[in-house]
Amino acid sequence: MPLRPPPLSLYVHLPWCVRKCPYCDFNSHEARGPLPFEAYVDALLADLDHDLPLAWGRTVHSVFFGGGTPSLFPADAIDRLLQGASARLRFAPGAEITLETNPGTAEHGRFEDYRRAGVNRISFGIQSFDDGCLQRLGRIHDSAQADAAVKLAQDAGLDNLNLDLMYALPGQDLAMAIVDVERALALQPAHVSHYQLTLEPNTVFAARPPGGLPDDDQAWDMQEVCQAMLADAGYAQYEVSAYARPGRQCAHNLNYWRFGDYLGIGAGAHGKLTLGAQQAVVRRWKLKHPAAWLAAAGSAAGIGGEEFVAPQQRPFEFMLNALRLVDGFALPDFEARCGLPAEAIEAPLAEGVDRGWLRREGDRVVPTPLGRRFGNDVIALFLAG
Numbered sequence: 317m318p319l320r321p322p323p324l325s326l327y328v329h330l331p332w333c334v335r336k337c338p339y340c341d342f343n344s345h346e347a348r349g350p351l352p353f354e355a356y357v358d359a360l361l362a363d364l365d366h367d368l369p370l371a372w373g374r375t376v377h378s379v380f381f382g383g384g385t386p387s388l389f390p391a392d393a394i395d396r397l398l399q400g401a402s403a404r405l406r407f408a409p410g411a412e413i414t415l416e417t418n419p420g421t422a423e424h425g426r427f428e429d430y431r432r433a434g435v436n437r438i439s440f441g442i443q444s445f446d447d448g449c450l451q452r453l454g455r456i457h458d459s460a461q462a463d464a465a466v467k468l469a470q471d472a473g474l475d476n477l478n479l480d481l482m483y484a485l486p487g488q489d490l491a492m493a494i495v496d497v498e499r500a501l502a503l504q505p506a507h508v509s510h511y512q513l514t515l516e517p518n519t520v521f522a523a524r525p526p527g528g529l530p531d532d533d534q535a536w537d538m539q540e541v542c543q544a545m546l547a548d549a550g551y552a553q554y555e556v557s558a559y560a561r562p563g564r565q566c567a568h569n570l571n572y573w574r575f576g577d578y579l580g581i582g583a584g585a586h587g588k589l590t591l592g593a594q595q596a597v598v599r600r601w602k603l604k605h606p607a608a609w610l611a612a613a614g615s616a617a618g619i620g621g622e623e624f625v626a627p628q629q630r631p632f633e634f635m636l637n638a639l640r641l642v643d644g645f646a647l648p649d650f651e652a653r654c655g656l657p658a659e660a661i662e663a664p665l666a667e668g669v670d671r672g673w674l675r676r677e678g679d680r681v682v683p684t685p686l687g688r689r690f691g692n693d694v695i696a697l698f699l700a701g
C-alpha cells in the first residue's frame with residue numbers, strides 16, 4: 317500500500333508573550349525589551365527555504381501563526397512573511413490563515429492591517445470572562461478587554477473567529493463555567509475551543525498547584541453541560557475540545573488530526589512530511605530557544621532533530637490524532653497516510669469494537685462516546701507490539 321502525500325499546511329511559531337502564564341507549557345518566552353521582528357521574519361524565510369526540498373511543488377492549504385503571542389508582531393511583519401511564503405510555495409485559493417491573538421495585545425486599527433496582509437481567521441485566547449479567574453490565571457487582560465478585542469476584529473471585517481476558553485479553573489464552579497460559555501456565545505464566534513485546564517509538568521501551576529481546583533467529576537460535569545449548551549447554540553463538537561458552526565471547523569487543526577502534512581518554521585516548530593518518492597514519513601523540529609534558533613535558522617544547525625516514522629509506528633501516531641475526531645476516520649485515508657493495508661490494524665480495531673470504544677460505519681471507524689472518554693486507552697491498542 318503506497319504512501320500518498322496528504323494536504324500540506326504551514327505552521328509559523330512566534331515565541332514571545334507579554335508575560336508567561338503560570339499554567340502554560342508552550343514554547344513561549346516573556347518579552348524583555350524590544351522584539352527583533354525584522355530579524356525574526358528574515359530567519360523564518362531562511363528556515364522555510366531550508367525546509368522547501370521536503371515539500372517541492374506542493375500546495376499549502378492553511379497557515380497558522382501560533383505562539384507565544386503572534387499578535388505582538390506588527391501587521392507589516394506578518395505581511396512580509398506571507399508574501400515571502402507565497403513566493404516560495406503555491407497557496408490554495410481561499411487558504412485559511414489564522415493568527416493567534418491575546419486580547420491584551422489588540423491595539424486599535426491593527427486587525428484591519430492583519431486582514432489586508434491576508435489573515436482571514438483570528439483565534440483569541442480568552443480563557444474566561446470572569447475577572448477573578450483571569451487574575452488567578454495570570455492573564456494580562458480582563459473580560460472587558462476581551463469583549464472589546466473581539467468586537468474590534470469583527471468591525472475590521474474578520475468574521476471567522478475562534479475563542480479559546482478553559483474550564484476547571486481555580487475557584488470556578490459549574491455556574492461560572494456556564495456563564496463563560498454564555499458570554500462567548502453572545503459574541504457569535506464561528507468557533508469555540510473549550511479546553512480543560514491541565515497542570516502541565518514544568519509550569520508554575522505544576523510546582524505549586526493553585527487552590528480551589530475542581531475535581532474530576534466537577535470537571536466532567538462542566539464539560540458535559542457546556543458541550544450541550546454549545547450544541548444547542550449550533551456549535552457541533554467535532555474534536556475533543558473543538559466546536560464549530562457548520563462549515564467553520566478549523567481547516568489547519570483538522571489537517572493535523574487527519575494526519576496531514578505540515579511544515580513548521582520558527583523556534584521549536586515541528587513539521588511532519590510525507591516523502592512520496594522515498595515512501596517515507598519524516599518529522600523535523602527546530603531549535604527551541606528563540607535566540608539559538610535565530611542564530612542558526614536556515615542552516616542545518618537550526619534543526620533540533622529529525623526522525624523517520626517507521627511503518628510500524630504509524631498506526632499509533634495516526635490514531636493519536638484521528639481518534640480525537642468525533643467522526644473518526646476513513647480506512648482508505650489510514651492506508652494512504654500510513655502506507656499500510658487496513659488489515660495491519662484489524663486486531664486492535666476488533667478489540668476496540670469489542671470493548672465498546674469504536675464503531676465501524678462502512679469504511680469509517682468512529683470512536684463511541686465511551687471511547688472518547690477513555691481516549692488514551694483506545695489509542696494504546698495501536699502501539700507497535
Ligand SMILES: C[S@@+](CC[C@H](N)C(=O)[O-])C[C@H]1O[C@@H](n2cnc3c(N)ncnc32)[C@H](O)[C@@H]1O
Nearest residue numbers: 339340383384416417418441480511512513514
Ligand atoms: C498558544 S495559546 C493561544 C494564544 C495566546 N498565547 C493566549 O494565550 O492568549 C493556545 C491556547 O491553549 C490553551 N492552553 C494553554 N495552556 C493550557 C493548559 N495548561 N491547559 C489547557 N489549555 C491550555 C489556552 O486556551 C490558550 O489560549
Ligand code: SF4
Nearest residue numbers: 333336337340344384
Ligand atoms: S499568553 Fe498564551 S502562549 Fe503566552 S504564556 Fe500565556 S497561554 Fe502561554
